[in-house]
Amino acid sequence: MEHKIAILGASGYTGAELVRLIATHPTMKIVALSGDRKAGMEMAEVFPFLRHLDLPRLQKIEEIDFSNVDLAFCALPHATSQAVIAELPGDLKVVDLSADFRLRDPSEYEKWYGKPHSAPELQKEAVYGLTEFYRDEIKGARLVAGTGCNAATGQYALRPLIEAGVIGLDDILIDLKAGVSGAGRSLKENLLHAELSEGTHAYSAGGKHRHLGEFDQEFSKAAGRPVLVRFTPHLTPMNRGILASVYVSGDPAAVHEALASRYAAEEFLKVLPFGALPSTRDIRGSNYVHIGVIGDRVPGRAMVVAVLDNLCKGSSGQAMQNANLMLGIDEASGLRLAPVFP
C-alpha cells in the first residue's frame, strides 16, 4: 500500500517537519511539494538537512496534478490557505496546518484574524484536529484543521478537567513558555539569534493572542457555558518546545486523576506520577505530550504543566496523526520516533 502525498508550503518549518516525518512513514510517499517563491528549487537547497532524501522539486501549486494525490498537507500562511484549499479538487483529503479552519464561527474568525473568511462553507465542513478529542470525526473527515500549537498544549492540560468538572471555570490562567520555531522562518528583528538568545519576554499579552479564539470555542463547548481563560505566552530561547503552566482551582488529586484516567489509553499522552512535572527537553522532536500535576501550598489550588514539541505534536505530527486516521491506517504510523535528548 502506498499513499501519495502532496505538501503545499514545503519551504517553511512545518512543511519541512512533515517531510522529516514522512521519511520514515511506512506508507506515505511524497509526490509533490509546493513553495511559491522557491518554485524550481530542490528541497536540499532550501533545507540541506533533507539532502539524503529523494524528493520532487518544489513547484508552484498550479503545476501540481492533484489527480495523482491521495492527501494534501497544506502548510501555507492563514488567509492564503483558505484561498488555495477552495480551489483544490472537492474530494481531495486535506489536512490544513494554518489557522484558517480552526474556528467554526465566521464572526469569531473575523474577530481574531481581522478580516472575513472567504470560504465559510469549508470552515463549516472542517473538523477541528485535536486528535484525541475529535478522533471519530477526523476518521470520516475530508478537511481537517490543525490546531494552534499553544492551543493544543493548553487543551491537553485543561479539557479533561473541564469535562470532569473538577476545576473552577472562572479563574483559569495559562502562562506559557514557547520555543522559537513557533514563529516560523520569518525575517523579524526580534527572532535574530543576537536578539533572542539569552533572554525571555512575554508577547501577545493582555488577552490578544489569536489562539484564545480556540480556547474560547473549545473550552466553552466542553463546559457547556462560556469560559474565558487568561493566557500569556513568553518567547523562550529554545528552538522547539512549549511548556504550559496552567493554574486552576480544584482539588489537586482530583485534577491528577481526571487527567490520568482520561489519557490512560492514549499512546502519545503521558501523565506523570502526582507531584512530578515535565520538561520540554523530554519530548523534543517527538509526538509525545508529558503532563504533570502538583498541588499548591494554598489549599484548593493546583498547577498542571503540559509540554509538547510545537513543530511535531503541536503541528506536523498532529497533522500526520490525523492524516493516518483519514487514510484508515494505524494512527501512530510514522510517529513513534523517540524524542532527541540531549
Add this chain to the structure above:
Amino acid sequence: MEHKIAILGASGYTGAELVRLIATHPTMKIVALSGDRKAGMEMAEVFPFLRHLDLPRLQKIEEIDFSNVDLAFCALPHATSQAVIAELPGDLKVVDLSADFRLRDPSEYEKWYGKPHSAPELQKEAVYGLTEFYRDEIKGARLVAGTGCNAATGQYALRPLIEAGVIGLDDILIDLKAGVSGAGRSLKENLLHAELSEGTHAYSAGGKHRHLGEFDQEFSKAAGRPVLVRFTPHLTPMNRGILASVYVSGDPAAVHEALASRYAAEEFLKVLPFGALPSTRDIRGSNYVHIGVIGDRVPGRAMVVAVLDNLCKGSSGQAMQNANLMLGIDEASGLRLAPVFP
C-alpha cells in the same frame, strides 16, 4: 577617600560579580578575598575573566586581618554564613548575600531552611536589604541581609500595589522565569549545558520555594494582614536574568499608576509606558529593573512583568547599593554600568 573591602566566598558567581562591580567603583578597594577550598589560588585561576585586575590571593577567612577592613561582603552559602558572621568583629559593617538574615522570625527561618538559626540576635539586628524600601534603615545598619533574587523581582512588582491597596490580596500569582546562574556554580546534572540548554521546566513548584518565606514576611507586613501568594519559578536557558509574570486582580491603570508614582524618583527602577512589557535582555549585566503593566481581556485583571539581572540587581548589585548607603556615599556609585546587549 578609599573604602577597604573584603569579600568572603569570592569563588562563587556572586563573589565574582562583586569583584566585577568593584573594578570600576570610585572608592572601593578589595583588600581581602576568601575562598575556603580554593585558598591560596589567584582569582585569575578561579575566574580568568578577572585576569586584568590586581587582586589579593584567595585566603582562608581566619587568615584575614579584619582590622584593616571597612566593609565585608559575605557571599557564603546559607548556614555557613551565620556561623562566620557571628565570629567577625562586632563593629565590622557586613552585607550578607546569603539567605541567613532575610527572615526576621526564627521559626520562619527554621520552617523554610530546615534547622534552627544559630545566631538569632544577629538575625534580629539585620536589616532586610531591599534598598528602595529599607533605605533609611540600611543607612544606619551594621548588618544588611541581601534579599533572594526571585524575592526581589516579585517585590518590585508587587509592594507598591499592596501598599497602595490597588489589588486583591488573595489571588496573587507569580510565574517566574529564572536564568541559570541563580543556581550558582554547583555541580548538578541538571545544570549541565547538555541538560539545560534548549528547554525549560518548573522547579520548587507547589509552594515549596524558599523565597516564599520572604514574600510572606514582606507582603504581610506591607498589607498589615497575612498574604499568601502562589509562586512558581521556571528554569530558563539563559545565564542571567529573571522575569516575573505577576497576575493580579485590580484596575490595570491604577496598578500602573501605583508603580509609576512609587518609582518615579528611583534611579534603578524604570516603569515602562502602560501596555509595554520588558525583556530580560535589556537589563543584562546591570543594576536596572524594568517593569511593565498590561490589562487583560478579562476585566479587572492585570499583569505586571518585572525583570532584573539576578547576579547584579538581584544580589551583588543590590549588595553594593546597600554598601554604598552604609558607607555614606552616593548610593549609585559603581552601579551605573549600562546593560550589555546583545
Add this chain to the structure above:
Amino acid sequence: MEHKIAILGASGYTGAELVRLIATHPTMKIVALSGDRKAGMEMAEVFPFLRHLDLPRLQKIEEIDFSNVDLAFCALPHATSQAVIAELPGDLKVVDLSADFRLRDPSEYEKWYGKPHSAPELQKEAVYGLTEFYRDEIKGARLVAGTGCNAATGQYALRPLIEAGVIGLDDILIDLKAGVSGAGRSLKENLLHAELSEGTHAYSAGGKHRHLGEFDQEFSKAAGRPVLVRFTPHLTPMNRGILASVYVSGDPAAVHEALASRYAAEEFLKVLPFGALPSTRDIRGSNYVHIGVIGDRVPGRAMVVAVLDNLCKGSSGQAMQNANLMLGIDEASGLRLAPVFP
C-alpha cells in the same frame, strides 16, 4: 526475527542514544540494561525522554543473564570496559563504544591512556569500527571497537585522500569544533550551562587529544608510512555535532573527486557539490555525514569540512550500523531517521 540486545552502561548519553535508536529498529529488542550506580532504577527516572518505552529496569552487570542476549552494546568508560568485556561469554557479540579496543598496538594504548591494557588478546581480536572502511571485517567480527567521535569525523574527511594519494602527508591540520554532549554526562564545572554557553575555547590542544592515537594508527596504515597530523578540538556551545575543518595541500578538484567517488555508493556519507560546505545543523540527530570541499586562494591548498552527530554517527549510530552487519541484517536498519531541524 528478533534480536535480543543488552546495553551495558545505559545511564550515559551514548547508552540513552542507543535506546532511542533501538526504539524504532525493526528487529532489535532490549532485554537488559545495566547502570551500576543507578541499578534498580527505571530508565524513565534516569532519562525521562524515554518514558514512553517499555524497558527493563537498570541492573548491575552481574545480574544479567547473557545466555538470553544476541548482542551487547558496551557503553562503559574506558578501562572499565576492558575489564567487563573480558568477563562476558566468549561467544557473545559485542560492540564496544569505549576507547579500549580502538588501538591495536598495546604500547600505543598505554601511551595515550596512561596504563597497560589488561586484555591484550581482546585488543587483538577487536575490529576497528569505522564501518565504511572495515565493513567486511565487521561482518565477521565478534568484538567491534567503536571509534572516537572526533576520530571518525577526521577520517571521513581524510582517508580517501590519503588512499588516493591526492594530498601531502606532512602538513595535514584538523581544526575541530565539538558539541558538548561529547564530554558525557559528567559533573565538571566547565560543562555547566553558565560556564559553557555563549563562548568557545580550545581543549586538549598541542597534540594531546587521545583521538590522535586513532589518527596515527589509521592514517599511517592507509598511507603505508607514518603520518602525524595536527589536531585541535574546540568546545562549541551546541549539544550535538562535530565540524572538522581539515586543511590540506593538494589540488582541490582532485580532493573533491577522491571523496565523491569513494563515497558515491555510501548511504550515510554525502559529498556536497564542489565549493559548498556543510553545517552541523543539517545532520543533528541522524546517522548522516555531510562533507564539503573548497579551494583556497593560495594555490594547491584545499579545505575539507566534514560534519556528523557525535552521539549518533559518531558513536551510537555507528555502533548500531556495525551491530546490523554483525547480525547479518540490512546495515541501515533503524538508522534512516532524518535529521531534526530546527
Add this chain to the structure above:
Amino acid sequence: MEHKIAILGASGYTGAELVRLIATHPTMKIVALSGDRKAGMEMAEVFPFLRHLDLPRLQKIEEIDFSNVDLAFCALPHATSQAVIAELPGDLKVVDLSADFRLRDPSEYEKWYGKPHSAPELQKEAVYGLTEFYRDEIKGARLVAGTGCNAATGQYALRPLIEAGVIGLDDILIDLKAGVSGAGRSLKENLLHAELSEGTHAYSAGGKHRHLGEFDQEFSKAAGRPVLVRFTPHLTPMNRGILASVYVSGDPAAVHEALASRYAAEEFLKVLPFGALPSTRDIRGSNYVHIGVIGDRVPGRAMVVAVLDNLCKGSSGQAMQNANLMLGIDEASGLRLAPVFP
C-alpha cells in the same frame, strides 16, 4: 572638560555599543545620534536596554549641527560611510567603524569590495586603527579607520611574530570562530535563532573573506614582503566573541616570548602563561584581549589563540580607544569595564 560626541548610524549594534561605553565615559557626552530609517525615534524604542540614559532623539545626518561636535563616530555600512564622511566638515575628528578606510590602496579596496572608492584622498588620509600598532599616528590623526573585528584578532596574534621574525611566513593559517553579532542587526534567514543556534558552519571560506585585504596589507607591511595567509571564519552560536586559532611554524617558546614582550606594557592585551589558552567567555563585554600559545607534538609548530569581543575591542571599544587618543586624554578612559561572566 567635556567632549561632544556624535554617533552616525546609531541604530546598529556597534552604534549601540558606543552608547553603552560612553554611558560611563568620564568626559564624552553624546550630542547627536543619527539613524536614517529610524530618524525621529527615541533610542529607547530602538534599543530598550538604553532606556535609563538621557539621549538625543535619532536624527537624519543632514539635520545634525556638526559645529557643536568634537568627534564623530561613524558606524554606517561601508560605501555609505565614504559618501557621508566626504560631506562632513573637513576639520571634524572622525572615527569610522566601516570597512571604507581600512585599505590604503584604492585597487585593493576595489578588489575586495567590488567597486571603486569614491573618496580616495580620504582613504589616503585615514590612519589604520589598530591602536597598539598605530598609536602615534592615531594621536595626530583626523580620520581613523576602525579595523575589521576578525582582522584585529588575527593581527593581535600574528603581528609581533612577523615583526620579530620568529615564524615562517608561508604557512600561516587562521581558523577563526566568530560570534553572531559580528553579522550585525541584519534580517537574514541564517541569522535567525532557529537556524543559527545549536550548530556551526564555515563562511566566506576559500580565501574570500574581505578581512583578508587587511591581513595582506598589514602583514606584508610588517614583513617587508608579501604575506598571504589562509583564513577561514566559522559562525558560532554565541552573541559576542571571536576566537582565532592561529597555526604557525616556529619555536613555540620564541613565539610566546615575542608576544609576551611586545605586549608587556599594553593595558588591554594579556598574554597568558605558556601552554594556557583563552576562552571568549573571559573577555565578553570588555576591551581586553587574551592571547595564549602552545606547542604542538609536531616539532617546530605552534598554535596561538587570541580572543576578543567583536563589538567592543573588535570595533566600538577600539573606536573609543582611538578617540581617546585623538582627544588627547587617557587612552583607557571608559574602557576599564570588567568582562561580564557568566
